[in-house]
Amino acid sequence: MTTALITHPDCLGHVNPPGHPERVERLQAIAAALEGEEFAYLVRVEAPLAEDTQILRAHPAGYLASLAERLPERSFAALDADTFLCPGSLAAARRAAGAVVQGVDMVMAGEVRNAFCAVRPPGHHAETETPMGFCLLGNAVIGARHALEAHGLARVAIVDFDVHHGNGTQDLVWNDARILFASTQQMPLYPGTGAASERGAHGQIVNVPLPPGAGGAEFRAAFGAKVLPALEAHAPELVVISAGFDAHHRDPLANLNLREADFAWGRAEICALADRHAAGRVVSTLEGGYDLGALAASVAAHVRVLMERGHG
Numbered sequence: 001m002t003t004a005l006i007t008h009p010d011c012l013g014h015v016n017p018p019g020h021p022e023r024v025e026r027l028q029a030i031a032a033a034l035e036g037e038e039f040a041y042l043v044r045v046e047a048p049l050a051e052d053t054q055i056l057r058a059h060p061a062g063y064l065a066s067l068a069e070r071l072p073e074r075s076f077a078a079l080d081a082d083t084f085l086c087p088g089s090l091a092a093a094r095r096a097a098g099a100v101v102q103g104v105d106m107v108m109a110g111e112v113r114n115a116f117c118a119v120r121p122p123g124h125h126a127e128t129e130t131p132m133g134f135c136l137l138g139n140a141v142i143g144a145r146h147a148l149e150a151h152g153l154a155r156v157a158i159v160d161f162d163v164h165h166g167n168g169t170q171d172l173v174w175n176d177a178r179i180l181f182a183s184t185q186q187m188p189l190y191p192g193t194g195a196a197s198e199r200g201a202h203g204q205i206v207n208v209p210l211p212p213g214a215g216g217a218e219f220r221a222a223f224g225a226k227v228l229p230a231l232e233a234h235a236p237e238l239v240v241i242s243a244g245f246d247a248h249h250r251d252p253l254a255n256l257n258l259r260e261a262d263f264a265w266g267r268a269e270i271c272a273l274a275d276r277h278a279a280g281r282v283v284s285t286l287e288g289g290y291d292l293g294a295l296a297a298s299v300a301a302h303v304r305v306l307m308e309r310g311h312g
């Protein structure tokens with residue numbers, strides 16, 4: 001039992017306009033960081049295209065059709081001020097969602113203990129019928145619902161430590177008591193949601209806002225006090241991590257001051273919880289992280305923890 005690294009070249013085919021922070025080079029930096037000998041034992045898997053039935057567990061058919069209709073034959077189509085489609089975007093988005101589905105299938109089959117999906121576009125800002133914040137499909141939720149519907153699990157958790165609130169994930173799971181959504185984010189910051197008072201229809205959403213300037217100590221204290229007890233109470237049979245790394249102190253899009261060790265600490269805590277409740281099953285998927293060096297180092301630290309726990 002070990003760790004899967006799931007990605008696909010199509011994820012490089014989603015291109016944003018020049019100067020956009022969510023760029024192809026992010027995945028190239030991650031690929032380079034995971035080339036070393038210490039990562040030789042990763043089970044490297046190509047992501048399948050998510051099927052319509054899998055996507056429709058999170059989004060209505062009309063939304064998926066509208067993305068296809070708005071796909072440009074060349075150049076870009078703007079969906080909002082910072083979310084774009086290019087000719088390759090829908091294939092990339094289907095690979096990104098398909099990667100999480102594949103990760104769920106692999107951990108459920110016991111082929112690997114955990115997985116990291118190195119994919120783009122990210123997903124946690126995509127609402128039920130609205131693309132936004134660089135995101136087209138709710139990758140994490142599509143994976144979580146696949147675990148519930150196709151594998152018969154009763155309880156899943158999605159933990160989101162991207163510096164921005166996962167408003168899309170929250171929107172998609174608001175009424176779903178089976179999915180605990182726990183999220184730390186800087187506040188105030190885009191997209192403006194994520195206050196502690198936002199709890200979901202069943203009290204199964206846990207938002208932990210952090211003030212600008214907060215660092216590892218504040219993150220660990222808040223995570224330990226709010227997120228871990230909620231996870232423990234939910235007793236998830238699978239944990240999906242929305243793995244954004246833009247809370248890093250070098251990230252240009254936000255003002256938290258986390259370091260690689262803080263991400264690794266959070267990951268180890270989640271893995272320990274998954275060991276207790278979920279036979280170690282953790283599927284993580286890339287969200288944000290826009291300083292290429294910080295992103296590469298943080299992902300390496302993240303995958304290192306998954307590999308250490310993968311042998312547990």
Ligand SMILES: [Zn+2]
Binds near residue numbers: 163164244287289
């Ligand atoms: Zn982010």
